Amino acid sequence: MNDLNHLLGVAQEAVEIGAKLMTTSAPGVVRAKGDRDYVSDLDLQIQHEIRDHLHQATPDFDFLGEEEGGGTIDEATDYVWALDPIDGTSNFAHGIPLCATSLALVHRGEPIIGVITAPFLDQRYHAVKDHGAYCNGQPIHASNTTDLHRAIVTIGDYATGPGAEEKNQRRFAVTKALAENVERIRMIGAASLDLAWVAEGRTDACIILSNKPWDMAAGTVVARESEALVIDAAGKPHSRRSTETIAVNEHIWTQLSPLLEE
Numbered sequence: 001m002n003d004l005n006h007l008l009g010v011a012q013e014a015v016e017i018g019a020k021l022m023t024t025s026a027p028g029v030v031r032a033k034g035d036r037d038y039v040s041d042l043d044l045q046i047q048h049e050i051r052d053h054l055h056q057a058t059p060d061f062d063f064l065g066e067e068e069g070g071g072t073i074d075e076a077t078d079y080v081w082a083l084d085p086i087d088g089t090s091n092f093a094h095g096i097p098l099c100a101t102s103l104a105l106v107h108r109g110e111p112i113i114g115v116i117t118a119p120f121l122d123q124r125y126h127a128v129k130d131h132g133a134y135c136n137g138q139p140i141h142a143s144n145t146t147d148l149h150r151a152i153v154t155i156g157d158y159a160t161g162p163g164a165e166e167k168n169q170r171r172f173a174v175t176k177a178l179a180e181n182v183e184r185i186r187m188i189g190a191a192s193l194d195l196a197w198v199a200e201g202r203t204d205a206c207i208i209l210s211n212k213p214w215d216m217a218a219g220t221v222v223a224r225e226s227e228a229l230v231i232d233a234a235g236k237p238h239s240r241r242s243t244e245t246i247a248v249n250e251h252i253w254t255q256l257s258p259l260l261e262e
Contacts (some may be wrong), residue, residue: 003133
């Protein structure tokens with residue numbers, strides 16, 4: 001096993017490249033890469049610069065980025081970095097500060113380091129497997145809310161692209177069930193922050209009905225290390241094969257689970 005403290009430092013340096021560029025540069029040209037799915041010039045620039053930084057520091061590691069793909073995450077791959085250069089590109093392009101650079105180190109299919117920097121919020125999260133979760137250097141922990149009716153729950157974006165109508169039927173059903181049973185629903189538009197805010201106790205649960213490694217890998221480490229449950233809709237431990245990504249404080253899962261089953 002490589003020195004995880006050293007690799008955490010490498011990851012923190014890398015996401016600061018994204019943070020600096022996000023706060024000092026305009027998005028540039030924003031192009032459609034699918035139905036209502038966009039990539040900006042700055043997404044690509046951040047990914048290229050972070051990829052170069054990581055290659056210099058860890059030349060033997062693979063790399064997978066949201067933009068332009070790359071390596072493979074599976075049990076046969078020793079180490080791979082998974083990056084979302086701007087998680088929340090639509091937010092960023094519209095001047096909404098809910099966006100972040102999200103980077104994880106995945107070892108044989110399991111995320112072991114997660115670093116998330118939301119520069120406009122001055123929030124910097126990190127976690128190393130079995131070593132706790134932190135925001136701005138301070139330990140964080142999932143909430144202690146015990147009553148679902150007092151819970152703030154975030155949901156992932158509604159689907160776009162092929163099959164969106166069918167996928168959104170389930171999302172609408174989940175939204176309706178939550179609206180009738182939780183204090184408030186929120187949609188942040190950046191999966192890394194959905195997970196980090198559960199870890200920090202700002203929210204009590206997040207329900208994201210998708211699972212893309214560049215979106216989820218860093219946040220799942222941070223959430224797990226905060227002692228939140230990170231699971232799929234059936235309550236099984238979240239993995240790269242999961243079709244949903246759910247983080248929830250352990251006290252309300254038994255109340256939340258039946259709503260998802262319905």
